[in-house]
Amino acid sequence: MFRRARAELAENGFTILPGVFDNATVQCLINTIDQASIDSSNARATAHLFAIRNLLQEVPSLARLLWTSPINHLLDAVTGEGTNCIRAVYFDKPAGSNWVVPWHQDLHISVDRQESVSQWINWNHRHGPWSVQPSADYLESIYTIRIHLDDCDASNGALKVIPASHKLGILPEATIRALDKSQATICTVPKGGVLIMQPLLVHASGKSVSQAHRRVIHLELTDRSLPNGLQWREFLSRSANSVQSQLTTS
Template identity: 40%
Template sequence: MEELQMYRNEISELGFSIIENIYSPCEIEKIIGCIDQAALSNRETFRKSSDLFAIRQFLKEVPSVQPLVFNNKLKEIIQELFGKDYFVVKSIYFDKPETSNWYVSYHQDLTISVDKKIDREDFGPWTTKQNQFAVQPPINILKSNFTIRIHLDETDENNGALKVIEKSHLKGIYRPETIDWAIETEKVCKVAKGGIMIMKPLTLHGSNRTTNKQRRRVIHIEFSNAKLPEGLNWSEKLNISIA
């Protein structure tokens, strides 16, 4: 329980935390097996290029992976750090190959995925990607949400580990072009295979190109406990059974 309190404090104060040894090597291999089987098909939610393979709506597209991802360790962490009322609202699988030149500049995760577009003053702007609606919600929803990134490979600064700006989640909407490097602290989040990174969506984050010819596979899952206004629903809501 003391360790969990430490992680809770880190997430609250820094905007992120890293927890090792959530999945055994055997569990990781089973998860990868499910993904490799699904990757044999070609679906609308799959994105394949020389720099990146991604599966949007991952937990829906690869349902066999759900009991493996939500093992007892992860469910305990979700319950103890956030509460039983949280549910999945978005999931993506990223595979950055060994020779990838893919990089992501600093940004905050400011949108949520919903089932339709409605006119509301407090929701917007709107975008559409692969027939999925995304919208920037009121900031109180973003403040209560959190993301878990499950690492299927060893990840460091040489193969695209996330770099974050500590405490940036406490500054509301923070435009990357206004970052003052004289006062901000950048942290490269090295995560071992089988570990997870938990992050608040308002934490500024990005990643560099791969330079060591090492693969980086990550499952990105976003959680919320927010009730959306009438007429609007989460496009990928999935309840977690936490016994």
């Protein structure tokens, strides 16, 4: 299974693995997130979206539920033993949400400060943390892990992707708009399943037309360090002991 997943990820830019988390673990994840405060500046709650940024700092107990043998074994095999978490976000697209995400690539990373780095552009800290668009080689080293806490299909806003578009590099918006969308794939993922994708894969999502939630834990992993002394703003090791140490000292 993992050999197939690695091959799909390399060729198509994404792979879907069902049944990674059982129903009991999924419910524990949901219960733990539901206990988080929505008063934090990292939480956003509207009629059409609920989101928590910097998730593993906002909900520290979540780390030990996530970094268990099943997911660590999967990630070691598919993304590599040296990959660690550099970003964590929780999204809920509630029933009937009109939240639509247009076709795009994920081009920004979150770091601790601004530095002069060749080919790194679009530095921004309007919303607090520094974000930047790094060079393509850094983006190519990142894996996005989407853990689905609900069954997800076209009716409740599943991700749509253009297979193999990650091979095209960083694309201007006009080029993305002009891409042939007729071969787009809807990423149907069952509850407890995991979608792994490359950030440069062109993707989008539609509005929800069902009464079902679409709750997703979005993680980004890499094995890369940053140049010029920069630090990943949300770095957390997948080692349980390291996670606990960093969370309690941060």
